[in-house]
Amino acid sequence: MKKLSARRRHPLAALVVLLFALAITGGLYAAFAPTGSAQADAGQSSLAIEQGKKLYAVGCSSCHGLSGEGTKDGPSLVGVGSAAVDFQVGTGRMPAQQPGAQVPSKKVIYTQDQIDQLAAYVATLGAGPAIPTADQYAAGDVARGGELFRTNCAQCHNFAGSGGALSEGKFAPSLDGASAKHIYEAMLTGPQNMPSFPDSIMSQQNKQDIIAYVTHTNDGAKNPNYGGLTLGALGPVTEGLFGWIFALGALIGIAIWIAARTPKAKKS
Template identity: 50%
Template sequence: GVEGRGPSLIGVGSASVEFQVSSGRMPMARQEAQAMRKPPAFTDEQVRQLGQYIQELGGGPQVPQGDLREGANLSTGGELFRINCSQCHAFGAGGGALSSGKYAPSLKPASDRQIYAAMLSGPQNMPVFGDNQITPEQKADIIAYIQETLKHDQDQGGFNLGRYGPSTEGLAIFLVGIVALVFASLWIAGKS
C-alpha cells in the first residue's frame, strides 16, 4: 500500500478483490463512509484475472471454481442464514442499518461468487466467516437459500409491506385503526 492512496493488498486474497471490484465498490471515493455498489468497471474475466494477480503477490482466501451451489441443502442454508446473516441483512435479505451510519447491503443483486467472497473476506463491518466457522458446504447451503428462496420467495400471507418487519405492519395497523375510529366517531356524532 501507499500512505494516503490505498491499503496494502498483501494477504487479502483474490476473494476480497473479486468482491470489491465485481460489485463496483472499488475504486471508492474518499468521502464515502461506506463503499456503495456501482456498475463494475471490469468484466468478470478481468476481475478474476486481477484477483489472481493479487493472489499470486500476497496470498489469502480464494473463491473456489465451479458451481458454488452444488449439492446444497436449502433447509440447512435457511437455518444458517437466520443464525449468521439475518441480524444484519434482514430475514428477507433486503439489508439493514448498522452503527455509525453504515448499513448491511441488500443481497438481491449479489451473485454466488460475490456472496462467497464476502463471507471469506468480511468487507467493511461484516465479520469474516472462514472455513473453520462456516464450512464450504455450509456456504453453498447459504448461497442456495439466498439465490433460490429469498430472491424468488412469494409471500403466502398476502401483501408484505416491503418486508421491513413489524414496524411497517404496526404502522399500517395503527393508521387503519385511527381511520376506522375517526369514521366511527363521525358516524356516532352524525346519529346524535
C-alpha cells in the first residue's frame, strides 16, 4: 500500500493523467467531428444562403415581403420549397413583368448558380419540396405515361401537351420544349393554376412515365408526325374548324366557278 501511495504522489503522475485525458479527448473528437469535406459543404451552403438572401432582397422582396411573408402583390413563400423557386425562376416566370391572371414564361434573367442561391434561401423559410435530382426524373415508360397524361393532364394541356385556354384569362401552357426537371417540379409543386401531385398522390415512377411521354411527343426529330399537318395538335375542334372554313369554303368556290362557266340553256 505504501508503494502504491508513493506512486500516486509521484510528481509526474498529474502530467501523465493530463496527457492521457488529452489523448482520449483528441481521439473522440477525431472520431465524431465532421470531416473536412462536410465542413466545406456546410460553409458553401451558408454562403449560398447568404448570397440568395441578397438576391431575394433586390429582386423578390418588393412583392413577396422582406421575409417571404407575402404581400397583396405576391403570395407567401414560406414552405414552398426550393423546387418551386427553381421552376418559377428557371422558366423565367419570376420575377414577373406585371401582375395578371397568369404569369407567362419568358427569358430567364438569372444564372443557374443564382437560381440555386435563391432556392437555398427560400428553403430556409419553411420546409417544402426540394429540387429533384437527375435520377428522380429519369426516363420512364412512354406508353404508360401516355395513359397517365390523358387521365391527369390532357384536360388542360391537351392530349399532345400543346396547352389550352382556361377560364378568366388563365391558360395551361404548352409543354413543348419543357425540360424533364421543370416538368417534374411543376407536378411536385403545382404552380399557379395547376394542382400539385406529391408522391403521396402520384408516385415518382408515375411522374417519370409522364415525363417520358411528354418528351417523346415533343421530340419531332425522332418522332415525326406521319399523319401530316398537326394544326397545332389542338384536337378535333381545330380540325373541324379548318374543315368548315377552308375545305367547305373551297368546295363552295369550286361550285360557283363551275356554275359561272356552265352555258345557259336557250329558251325554245
